[in-house]
Amino acid sequence: MKKIGLKEIAAHVGVSTALVSYVLNGQAEEKQVGKEVAEKIRKAAEQLDYRPNQLAKSLKTRRSNTIGLIVADINYRFSSGITRAVEAEAKKRNYTVIFGSSNESSEKLQELINVLINHQVDGLIVVPVENSEPSILSLQRSDIPFVLIDRHFPNVLTSNVMLDNFKAAYDSTEHLIRQGHEKIAFVNYSAQLFNLQERTRGYLAALSDHGIKHHPGWSLEVRSTHTEADMRKAIPHLTAINKCDAIFFATDRLAIAGLKEIVQLKILVPEDISVFSFDESEAFELFSCPISHARQPLEKMGKIAVSILHDLINKPKVINQTYLETELVIAKSCRE
Amino acid sequence: MKKIGLKEIAAHVGVSTALVSYVLNGQAEEKQVGKEVAEKIRKAAEQLDYRPNQLAKSLKTRRSNTIGLIVADINYRFSSGITRAVEAEAKKRNYTVIFGSSNESSEKLQELINVLINHQVDGLIVVPVENSEPSILSLQRSDIPFVLIDRHFPNVLTSNVMLDNFKAAYDSTEHLIRQGHEKIAFVNYSAQLFNLQERTRGYLAALSDHGIKHHPGWSLEVRSTHTEADMRKAIPHLTAINKCDAIFFATDRLAIAGLKEIVQLKILVPEDISVFSFDESEAFELFSCPISHARQPLEKMGKIAVSILHDLINKPKVINQTYLETELVIAKSCRE
DNA sequence: AAATTTGCTTTAAACGTTTAAAGTGATAAA
DNA sequence: TTTATCACTTTAAACGTTTAAAGCAAATTT
Structure with missing residues (x-):
């Protein structure tokens, strides 16, 4: 079964490919193609199941x-x-x-x-x-x-x-502050990505704007390559040692890793500690309580x-x- | 800045496009292109930052x-x-x-x-x-x-x-039977999709092969469009009414919906009921216990x-x- | 010296479209 | 009758490649 192109249709109807092209591209009017001819062309295209070759089209029109x-x-x-x-x-x-x-x-x-x-x-x-x-x-x-x-x-x-990562982190942190949290921890990846850094900046700005002095022990970075291991150290550090009353995770993956560790340690959310995540995850659906988070549109x-x-x-x-x-x-x- | 094509390279080196094409497609040897010429062509391509037009290539070779x-x-x-x-x-x-x-x-x-x-x-x-x-x-x-x-x-x-949906469901069900479960429920979507039906078939076959008489109240179908509502009825039906000791969900989405309802009803997994899922979900990561499931490769x-x-x-x-x-x-x- | 081979290069058509330009025959205006 | 206009149609080049075929000069064989 031969491929059907403009040429085949043209031959079938008995006109030039130009006419076929005009008609099939909706320029029948503009180019004043005869009405019956146009109809015949449309019919033939339909009947022969013409599929325009997008590659050829793109090559010619310089638009893919x-x-x-x-x-x-x-x-x-x-x-x-x-x-x-x-x-x-x-x-x-x-x-x-x-x-x-x-x-x-x-x-x-x-x-x-x-x-x-x-x-x-x-x-x-x-x-x-x-x-x-x-x-x-x-x-x-x-x-x-x-x-x-x-x-x-x-x-x-x-x-x-x-x-607006800065604002999102700022607002989220502010929300935690308004709820009465006083020692808010922040866990981020140790990556150079600008938007992650903006989140850290937003967190710090919110604290500062509300007159809360940031304690260096409150914010931690974990490696994306060793998230689990780093998190295993991070959570006790924030809870047992620094007595934080809330943890703000900079991404959903971090929140999942953190929550796993929290469950492991039998720490209760929100009774023992509040948790806030940037981004949501399907994983939150089955956690013991719904997780507050900043949702990306x-x-x-x-x-x-x-x-x-x-x-x-x-x-x-x-x-x-x-x-x-x-x-x-x-x-x-x-x-x- | 003009687009660089074979023609531009050819002009730059002072040869025909054919030679350029040969060289750039690794046919220099085969077509016996002069060594220095080939080198010049390669250099020019590099230097002019030549990007082959895949559309033109495909059009000609009839391979995209x-x-x-x-x-x-x-x-x-x-x-x-x-x-x-x-x-x-x-x-x-x-x-x-x-x-x-x-x-x-x-x-x-x-x-x-x-x-x-x-x-x-x-x-x-x-x-x-x-x-x-x-x-x-x-x-x-x-x-x-x-x-x-x-x-x-x-x-x-x-x-x-x-x-092999049949086998997977069969094996999963058999696993539950071997573990000593006697009233195994099965929850599926009410869809016509062949593979979902195969799962039902596998479930039924395993029961039957192990001499367990299938009770009609054990298997339920929920609508994909009203999963939540249907599930709200389904779970009590399987637990309170039919006293099932295990539920096998035909997909991960179903398992999530079911588990939510199970949590809601304060039913404990696995103490009160065992749960098995077809497919895994990120959501399982934070459930109170890891979910057994059939994993698709x-x-x-x-x-x-x-x-x-x-x-x-x-x-x-x-x-x-x-x-x-x-x-x-x-x-x-x-x-x- | 003529013919052939070798080594390298060019020519030109083709892939399936688009589209400006030119062509054609009929009708209308001069 | 000549010329212009109209309504429609064809021609042909182009997009950027590939590739069979042909071309050509130098080297080699007859």
Whole structure:
């Protein structure tokens, strides 16, 4: 069964490919194609089950109607949420998504960027990973439109849609303070990622603004590579030694690891200690009490990212940096 | 800054595009390209930062080196696991993945298939959804290689990589029986999906093979659209009324919903009742005790799917149906 | 000296589209 | 009758590659 192209339809109807192209692209009116001819062409296309070759189309029009999406790890709840939103919004705007997962490796990220560029994506949505600054810089030099999502580099000017991590952490901490907590601990990863650092900054600012002197023993960093082991030391350090009355975890993965340890030590939430998490996790669903957390608007982030990218693709390039607020989901894990 | 193509390199070096193409595709030897010329070409490509246009390449070679992946919902842990594996294996074999999520809608699935075919994917990996049989049948008629994953239609002959759902459910049930449980409940979705029905069949067969008479009150179906409400009735029905000593949930989502209700009712696991789940969930991590479950080999499934597809793309088409076994992860949620 | 081989390079068509430009025959205006 | 306009259609080049075939000069064999 031969592939059906414009040529086959043209032959079938007895006209040139140009006419077929016009009709099938909705330019029948504009190009004044004869009414019956147009009808015949449409019918033939239908009947022969014509499938336009998007590659040829893209090659000619220099538009692939394709955007690349690179997430840090598709297994993160954050990533799948973003992916879903991006895909939906992209589809609405008639883009197809080419997907890649860097698995937090900057080399893999660079490779993916190359592959996607070779595939002539019209634009790129990227969640950058640690040490990927050079890749982003080189992206910037090529003239592919792109927008960063969730993470960015403070000294590289890019379009991005971000959480206001500082504010989210600030508000969350403030919430804990208002609830009457006095010794609020903060657990973060020992990573250089800007948005994680912003969370630390927000935490410290809230304490300071409320006249609470930060005790160095209250905030800890654990390694992402040895989370479990580090957490095993961290929790007793914060509870038994520093007598903290609340722990604010900088990510959901940290909260899970921390809660496991807390359960292990038979510490009760919220009776013995309050717990607050940045981001939610499916894991919270079955914890003994619902966990208060700052919720990221994934749907919105994905949607906005596509929207910004779309503008970038079509209009004179203007840097667009959108900061979104988180919603605080207050649950029983924080004692009043 | 003009786009660099073969032509630009050719002009820069002072040769024809043919030579450039040969060299850059590793056919320098074969085509007996002069050594210094080859070197000059490579250098120029490097220096001008040449990016081959994959679209043009594909158009000419009739190979896009692209495969389409359509999952049912990227937010499922199952989907993201498969996606990660597929992407990794695809990359190894030099394919790029174009991604789509049908969100359990058969119309969306059909649309996605069309888009991907128009993008000239070399093949397709699909997790079909309910009522998508017509789409799969039409896929079969076109001659795009494809493999189904996780789900399939028993009366449509396709290549697929599947779990042996019957065996997995059988083995799981048998495990519960061996542990001494006598009244084993089974909770499934009221869906027509073949693999879910296979799980029910496996459960029933195990009971029967061990001389246990199945009591109709032991197995229940809840609606995916009203899981919570249905589950609220289901759990008391199984515990208080039918005095079951174990509940086997047919999916992880069901297990989560069930466990929530169980916690609500202050029923203790495993003291009051044993719980077994098909598939695991991040949510189990923070439950009061680890949940026994049948684990799906996601990595393997994704990898094999790509491997089968790759064969399908390159060799005379042979139907390949691979059934994988699950691993039983035995934990404390089942009383001995 | 002519013919063949060798080593390297170019030519040109093709993949399936799009689209500006040119072509055509009929009708209307001059 | 000539010319212009109209309504429709075709021609052909182009997008960036690949690749069979042909070309060509120097070296080697007859």
